[in-house]
Amino acid sequence: MGTDMTTKAPARRTYLNHQYGILSWLLTKDHKRIGLMYLAVVSLAFFLGGIFAAGIRLELTTPAGDMWSSDTYNKLFTMHGVAMVFFVLIPAVPAVIGNFVLPLMLGAKDVAFPKVNLISWYVFVIGFIITVSAMVFGGVDTGWTFYVPYTTAASDTNVMLTGIGVFVTGFSSILTGVNFMVTIHRMRAPGLTWFRLPLLVWALYATSLVQILGTPVVAITVLMLALERGLGFGIFDPRLGGDPVLFQHLFWFYSHPAVYIMILPPMGVISEVIACFSRKSVFGYSFVAFSSLAIAVFGFLIWAHHMFVAGISPYSAMVFSFLTFAVAIPSAVKTFNWTATLYQGAIWWKAPMFFVFGFIGLFLIGGLTGLFLASVGLDVHLHDTYFVVAHFHYIMVGGAIMGYFAGLHFYWPKMTGKMYNDAAAKVSAVLVFIGFNLTFFPQFILGYMGMPRRYHVYPEEWQVFNVLSTGGAAVLGLGYALPVIYFAWSLMKGEDAGENPWGATGLEWQTQSPPLPENFAGTPVVNEEAYDYSKREIKVA
Amino acid sequence: MVSGIPFFPAQASTMASQVDNLYFLILGVTAFFAVLVSVIVAIFAIKYRDDSGQKVGANIHGSIPLELGWSLIPFIIAMGIFAYSTSVFFQLVRPPAETLEIYSTGKRWMWRFQHIDGKAEINELHVPKGRPVRVTFTSEDVLHDLFIPAFRVKADAIPGRYSSLWFEATQTGEYHLFCAEYCGTKHSGMIGKVIVMEPNDYQAWLSGDTGMPMAQRGQQLFEQLSCVTCHLPDGKGRGPALAGVYNSKVDIVGGRDVVADDSYLRESILTPQMKMVAGYQPLMPTFQGLVNEEGVMSLIEYIKSLKAAPGAAPAAQAEAPAAVTTTAAERR
Numbered sequence: 082m083g084t085d086m087t088t089k090a091p092a093r094r095t096y097l098n099h100q101y102g103i104l105s106w107l108l109t110k111d112h113k114r115i116g117l118m119y120l121a122v123v124s125l126a127f128f129l130g131g132i133f134a135a136g137i138r139l140e141l142t143t144p145a146g147d148m149w150s151s152d153t154y155n156k157l158f159t160m161h162g163v164a165m166v167f168f169v170l171i172p173a174v175p176a177v178i179g180n181f182v183l184p185l186m187l188g189a190k191d192v193a194f195p196k197v198n199l200i201s202w203y204v205f206v207i208g209f210i211i212t213v214s215a216m217v218f219g220g221v222d223t224g225w226t227f228y229v230p231y232t233t234a235a236s237d238t239n240v241m242l243t244g245i246g247v248f249v250t251g252f253s254s255i256l257t258g259v260n261f262m263v264t265i266h267r268m269r270a271p272g273l274t275w276f277r278l279p280l281l282v283w284a285l286y287a288t289s290l291v292q293i294l295g296t297p298v299v300a301i302t303v304l305m306l307a308l309e310r311g312l313g314f315g316i317f318d319p320r321l322g323g324d325p326v327l328f329q330h331l332f333w334f335y336s337h338p339a340v341y342i343m344i345l346p347p348m349g350v351i352s353e354v355i356a357c358f359s360r361k362s363v364f365g366y367s368f369v370a371f372s373s374l375a376i377a378v379f380g381f382l383i384w385a386h387h388m389f390v391a392g393i394s395p396y397s398a399m400v401f402s403f404l405t406f407a408v409a410i411p412s413a414v415k416t417f418n419w420t421a422t423l424y425q426g427a428i429w430w431k432a433p434m435f436f437v438f439g440f441i442g443l444f445l446i447g448g449l450t451g452l453f454l455a456s457v458g459l460d461v462h463l464h465d466t467y468f469v470v471a472h473f474h475y476i477m478v479g480g481a482i483m484g485y486f487a488g489l490h491f492y493w494p495k496m497t498g499k500m501y502n503d504a505a506a507k508v509s510a511v512l513v514f515i516g517f518n519l520t521f522f523p524q525f526i527l528g529y530m531g532m533p534r535r536y537h538v539y540p541e542e543w544q545v546f547n548v549l550s551t552g553g554a555a556v557l558g559l560g561y562a563l564p565v566i567y568f569a570w571s572l573m574k575g576e577d578a579g580e581n582p583w584g585a586t587g588l589e590w591q592t593q594s595p596p597l598p599e600n601f602a603g604t605p606v607v608n609e610e611a612y613d614y615s616k617r618e619i620k621v622a
Numbered sequence: 623m624v625s626g627i628p629f630f631p632a633q634a635s636t637m638a639s640q641v642d643n644l645y646f647l648i649l650g651v652t653a654f655f656a657v658l659v660s661v662i663v664a665i666f667a668i669k670y671r672d673d674s675g676q677k678v679g680a681n682i683h684g685s686i687p688l689e690l691g692w693s694l695i696p697f698i699i700a701m702g703i704f705a706y707s708t709s710v711f712f713q714l715v716r717p718p719a720e721t722l723e724i725y726s727t728g729k730r731w732m733w734r735f736q737h738i739d740g741k742a743e744i745n746e747l748h749v750p751k752g753r754p755v756r757v758t759f760t761s762e763d764v765l766h767d768l769f770i771p772a773f774r775v776k777a778d779a780i781p782g783r784y785s786s787l788w789f790e791a792t793q794t795g796e797y798h799l800f801c802a803e804y805c806g807t808k809h810s811g812m813i814g815k816v817i818v819m820e821p822n823d824y825q826a827w828l829s830g831d832t833g834m835p836m837a838q839r840g841q842q843l844f845e846q847l848s849c850v851t852c853h854l855p856d857g858k859g860r861g862p863a864l865a866g867v868y869n870s871k872v873d874i875v876g877g878r879d880v881v882a883d884d885s886y887l888r889e890s891i892l893t894p895q896m897k898m899v900a901g902y903q904p905l906m907p908t909f910q911g912l913v914n915e916e917g918v919m920s921l922i923e924y925i926k927s928l929k930a931a932p933g934a935a936p937a938a939q940a941e942a943p944a945a946v947t948t949t950a951a952e953r954r
Binding site: 146151152155222224228229230231234235236318319320324325326359360361362364365366367368390391392395398399402403406407409410413414416417418420421423424425426427428429430431438441442445446449450452453455456457458459461462464465466526529530531533534535536537538539540542543545583584614615617 | 627628629630631640641644645648649651652655656659660662663666667670671672673674675676677678679680681682683684685688689692693696697700701703704706707708709710711712713714715716730763764765767769771772774775776777778780781782783785798800801802803804805806807808809810811
């Protein structure tokens, strides 16, 4: 492998080596460098969130609360949620992979607003530092959902600081959304029409829509929390004349669509990887593309399915249940299309594809268990139990993180110009898949038996499933840690990747790896559909 | 309760088996699709494996009939599940006409249950088997949630308003009762048990060292708080007469009407200006802080016990003068 010009011309100019020094990174406007800078922060947040998760699982190994105090336990699950939701799941694919590949995919030199892109990163980092300092100086115990009146009237932890951190971080998300949307509209290479776009671009477009429309709502909601907690404005607390259910409406109006910020981009990655390693175009391209938009739009109409037992009217519950069932259909359509893409493919079993197989398995379970919760008659029993915990972890970790890992493994050679050990990466995918199922499948059973979420102490008869879950988490942790080793090894000793190690279509594979600072030597011209493998003679170095 | 490792919660109410049937139906449908797709993916992945990386796949772009098929068929199935689950839901939230009423308040970190006869208990709820029970509850501080897995019922306890749930127990025994909405330090300690008894045993339990019946306690409060000075029984007082008002339709200022249920009565005691009965001046002061949630529940129970005298028109039907100046900040 890697026998092309790279060995002959070692001093080749790339985005990584054309400038040196810490300032060349901190002041860069290069989307590729910014993507890697997001990778660093997101990885740190993932590590932090993982440590908190370990603290939760270790405590739950025994029914009694014998490891942490109740207050510490409550902080652990809160900080796990805050770190993972706002600093990993939401930015992972758009800000890391999206930043790196979007302009490459479009044949552009950069995003539309490179300076704004750098500002987004700084805003993100400032939000992260504020949130982490809230964690370091005492922590926060409200749950990542910040339900009132607990958050405004009862909690004596660092609610304000955490709120400010989340508020600030939101602006990074909005700015990235605007930037991507304008980039997709304005920066496409000649010939790259909308229906020739890679499906990841469609997914990022749909995600940007949600980021732009949804994030301001959560920012306003957090601001209202601060006004009530800090200045005694009566908005949510009934003792001040407010309404606690109003908070839930506002919070979920963003936070349900936020689930799609987390899952749509990984879905886009899956389309890229599955097309490449099946050597075929994605089955039903336009259905997959439009299902992303449908999910983004209809995702805004189903927030109250988080509130079926929160005192909303039964008729309103009925309507939201109906809409929730309806939004399940585009996700199902995507899954069927991916499956059909494999048909008569030439399926190359490389590591990124293993993550795709893992994604399909876990996303299937995550998506289908959503039907249990959409069923309002069943949700009354399941709401706020471990069934819900298991369900959303299957979507967000099993789905989103698996898709993120598929993307990292797919684009790693492009980002670094180096290959990693394929076998080691497959072991990681298998460990994650097994560990994940072992961790979260037992939680469905616990949930149906009635184990409420956020419980520090639980009845003894549920210990067996909790022990299984903790054991699974250890395997899962190992699966997530393994890439650190083989990626580091790849950076030091990996073989050169060449321009296109996977033989993939797409403009991002038609430039050197790592790419030039300006991405392409000239302006690329597109004259074919996305994933047009049939006409192509594939050469894998 | 259960020996060995339990896999499934006890079915101890009339609704439990209905909810479980729904659960198994959805489980069957979803397991079918999960297995179907997984098996197809596995077959394709193995059958079309080509590790040379040099070959290309077939030139297939899609199929409109297939797209329509796998959109419409899941949609129809989803609608079937939706209809079934919604019908179960309406049974879950609509109690039968005749229920045994129990009141409850949640506060950090305990549940207090108040039986009408006066008996009160903490973190334990005694109920008779074979009789529909409705629990009306609220929270005195933050959100809580009353959850009884063996009955498959759950509802948030929300400060400032009433929630209720109902069940009819079918098996004697002791069952878990949890707070399912995170409420701070000892959230996982806000638990208790429901004790389902044979009706005779329940009666015997009720009659042992009982407190004052709720309606009687409510009457005491009604006098202590001077409610009685305005709410005269003959309807000629400054406030409407209350006999027969419970669950009747009341015309309020602004030309609307409301049903005088528990929530309305509670609101009218604590924030009387919210929905004023038409035809009366906004004279009633708020009783917030003067009477606690349990006191309010006793007052409501007292009002419920006042039956309309035959022939006497309920005060609420009084004609609404057109020019009542309203200070009512109506909730929309």
